[in-house]
Amino acid sequence: MHAPPDQLGPDTFRHDLVLYSSAEELAAVAVPFLRAGLEAGAAAVITTSDPSAAILRDALGDDERVHVLPRGxxxxxxxxxxITAFRRLAERVTGHGHTQLRVVGETWFGRTPREWLEWQRYEAVLNEAMRSWxxxxxxxxxxxxxxxxxxxxxxxxxxxLVDAGGRRxxxxxxxxxxxxxxLPVPDEPLEATEPLLQVDDAKDFAGLRHTVGARLAQLHGSRDALEDLHLAIDEMSANAVRHGGPPVQLRLWASADRVVxxxxxxxTGMDDPFAGYGPAHGDDLSHGGMGLWLARxxxxxxxxxDGPDGLSVRLTTLLR
Known part of the structure; x- marks a missing residue:
């Protein structure tokens, strides 16, 4: 178990939450938070919805140390x-002499529960991925x-948690x-239908790559998205061979709006819920460990x- 953030040094990530119901409630917490950071030599970033960003920027005045970034x-x-964007921001501001990066951010969760899940995972992963930043x-x-x-x-x-009364x-x-x-793994209705491609014991991986590519080429949708999916499938198939055990199986489904x-x-599986949110060996990509990170x-x-019979990775690409 990690020590609580306020018991750690200034170079350690802190991850606070403010719940608000009005612009005034948000400003009452966020403005003092950013001002205190500026006084301590930190850089300040606001990446929220446009209305919130405008209110916070106006309250802070014309200070060149305050940067407003589009949420997108x-x-x-x-x-x-x-995650990479926040790491680069922290690296950039500390490289310019700031002691810390302070961020007021509003996560964009998307519009559907399926999209929400990726960002629910992100909020938890951030505690580990940014721990030493x-x-x-x-x-x-x-x-x-x-x-x-x-x-x-x-x-x-x-x-x-933070509110107008303080941090606790x-x-x-x-x-x-x-x-x-x-967190639950959501059901995928396509998996109950006849697959477009079924391989029960893959051994010829050059042939598998070709076969998957041929099936994907038959589909309508963004060529870029399908090529990205093809690369992700190739990476995950290679991971299954290198780190898993036989048999390596593949199922491919497609509908009008997505490919799974x-x-x-x-x-033996993999019990690492943080896997794939950064290269396994940090910035030194020569050691590999990029497969799941690329797929994400x-x-x-x-x-x-991660089940009793081995590991399964399910990839989904929307056909925009």
């Missing part, structure tokens, strides 16, 4: 890209907009690994199921 630049389509994040959750399920998720993934430990916080393991591929192996960036949804 940070909370991108894929969660690993958002000099960043203090204040996540703003608008109670007028977010469903109860997402508010509950926020309460479970942020170690501290969050009694609802759940250890990130435990939270991630407890499940790659399974009969190995190339596909809209990646579900990892």
């Amino acid at each position: 630049e940070v909370y991108r389509d894929r969660t690993p890209a958002a 000099p960043t203090w994040g204040l996540c703003a959750y608008d109670l007028r907009q977010l469903p109860d399920e997402l508010v509950d998720s926020g309460l479970r993934t942020h170690p501290h 430990p969050n009694p609802h916080f759940t250890e990130p690994a435990d939270y991630l393991r407890a 591929c499940r790659i399974s192996d009969g190995g 960036q190339l596909c809209d949804h990646v579900d990892v199921v």
